Amino acid sequence: MNTGTLQRNRQAAGNVPAPHRYEQLAELIVDTIDNGTLAPGERLPSVRAVSEQHGISISTVLQAYRLLEDRGVLVARPQSGFYVAATQGGTLALPSASRLRSKASTVSISGAVAALLEHASNPALVPLGCAVPDAALLRSHRLDLALARAARQHGDRHNVYGTPRGDPRLRREISRRAMRIGHALSPDDVVITNGCTEAFTLALSAVARPGDTIAVESPTYFGFLHTLEVLGLKVLELPTDPVEGIHIEAFARLLDAGPVAACLLSSSFSNPLGVSMPDARKRELLALLARHGVPLIEDDVYGDIHFARERPTPFIALDGGANTLYCSSFSKSLAPGYRVGWIAPGKYAQQVVDRKLAFSLCSPVLPQVALADFLASGAYDAHMRRLRRLLEENLRHLTRAIEASFPAETRVSRPAGGFALWVELPRGFDSRALFDAALELGICFAPGDVFSASRRFRNCLRLSAGWRWSERIEEGVRRLGQLAGRQHRS
Ligand SMILES: Cc1ncc(COP(=O)(O)O)c(C=O)c1O
Numbered sequence: 001m002n003t004g005t006l007q008r009n010r011q012a013a014g015n016v017p018a019p020h021r022y023e024q025l026a027e028l029i030v031d032t033i034d035n036g037t038l039a040p041g042e043r044l045p046s047v048r049a050v051s052e053q054h055g056i057s058i059s060t061v062l063q064a065y066r067l068l069e070d071r072g073v074l075v076a077r078p079q080s081g082f083y084v085a086a087t088q089g090g091t092l093a094l095p096s097a098s099r100l101r102s103k104a105s106t107v108s109i110s111g112a113v114a115a116l117l118e119h120a121s122n123p124a125l126v127p128l129g130c131a132v133p134d135a136a137l138l139r140s141h142r143l144d145l146a147l148a149r150a151a152r153q154h155g156d157r158h159n160v161y162g163t164p165r166g167d168p169r170l171r172r173e174i175s176r177r178a179m180r181i182g183h184a185l186s187p188d189d190v191v192i193t194n195g196c197t198e199a200f201t202l203a204l205s206a207v208a209r210p211g212d213t214i215a216v217e218s219p220t221y222f223g224f225l226h227t228l229e230v231l232g233l234k235v236l237e238l239p240t241d242p243v244e245g246i247h248i249e250a251f252a253r254l255l256d257a258g259p260v261a262a263c264l265l266s267s268s269f270s271n272p273l274g275v276s277m278p279d280a281r282k283r284e285l286l287a288l289l290a291r292h293g294v295p296l297i298e299d300d301v302y303g304d305i306h307f308a309r310e311r312p313t314p315f316i317a318l319d320g321g322a323n324t325l326y327c328s329s330f331s332k333s334l335a336p337g338y339r340v341g342w343i344a345p346g347k348y349a350q351q352v353v354d355r356k357l358a359f360s361l362c363s364p365v366l367p368q369v370a371l372a373d374f375l376a377s378g379a380y381d382a383h384m385r386r387l388r389r390l391l392e393e394n395l396r397h398l399t400r401a402i403e404a405s406f407p408a409e410t411r412v413s414r415p416a417g418g419f420a421l422w423v424e425l426p427r428g429f430d431s432r433a434l435f436d437a438a439l440e441l442g443i444c445f446a447p448g449d450v451f452s453a454s455r456r457f458r459n460c461l462r463l464s465a466g467w468r469w470s471e472r473i474e475e476g477v478r479r480l481g482q483l484a485g486r487q488h489r490s
Contacts (some may be wrong), residue, residue, distance in 0.1 A: 203352065398477065
């Protein structure tokens, strides 16, 4: 399972000395999970018990547990201990790392994206194609009340043009929450946007000009590709590992070979691979980008949907915002229909505010006021605790259903957050043909080729688990797996 990752880490480091004691212990735990002695969802022995049993210090055991927690192998439950993460399948391998493509290319994806989004929003289809949780899972009565109250009490006050930077109270609440991601922001550092989509669009247009090249992980979120196409930007698809993230050494070689205007990453539980780069790799990437003067546009829209105790550290917290434009929104966690996102653009603030004025003048005021009230009430944390549990459970069901019905050679991601899985079938498999056949059966998913400008990953698909698990969904996955099996054998 994750043993490979630990070994790969060491190989990547070259001739390094023998592993630390905590790494050895982590490897032992992974082996114990691999051989089935510890099952998904099972509790690990207490830190004290392991410390006594192995004659090592408590802090060494904790270090090993935390390492595995960061890797999504274990989950810490407050006041209860460490558990084997429920989402690990174990019977299917992880997807392969994507390969190097050394040339930047223009993007032409808008038709495919529009067609997919139309199917993905069709309620008649089994919803495995939509990268947003169902409104029924997201629904918060307190947010509904906050919106109703804002409209009832001060409807006329809020029916105005807001400032281009956005509602000051909402910016204050967002900057308060930034402390939890390990980065100090002031309300003046934040610009409210229409979803994360406007945030990364503003960021791209602030740092790049038409014809410039933007480096992205590969596979990458098709919304990034669509925006790059519309802005006339080229894309450089970086080789990406499903656990370690983008291949930094390969990126370094590409940066030596030609100019790159920015790097655009979905940084926590990336869409679609589900990767969160380990902090050490993030630091390496930041150092590389800083050396080449390339800004990083970080999209952290899934960061709050973490199954481990802590959320992944965003890049902005590691470089203090020196070279990072941070983008996020409430779309995946609370209210996609409110269209409220934000950007912390750092030194590009003026360019971003100019563009915000030019593109949309300001964001709608009422949803911002309601969200500010909701955040100030403290209700967001309880809401997120509930949502994380539900989505983790959904991913566990989806993983099991894939294991039970897809061909044995199928590979599948094991994200420690978010709500989508990246599924890889053997080379030569055609997920477009599967997509057409699945639509006929009333099932929608996202075919792999929309996640690449060069239309790679035709043998892959992304399945989302944002809906409450049901017989209908289970049956949809089963039929999809059977279809895939038939196509694979023919
Ligand atoms: C990585 C990523 N960023 C942004 C978005 C869209 O965010 P928003 O609805 O806030 O514009 C999505 C939606 O799928 C996404 O996957």
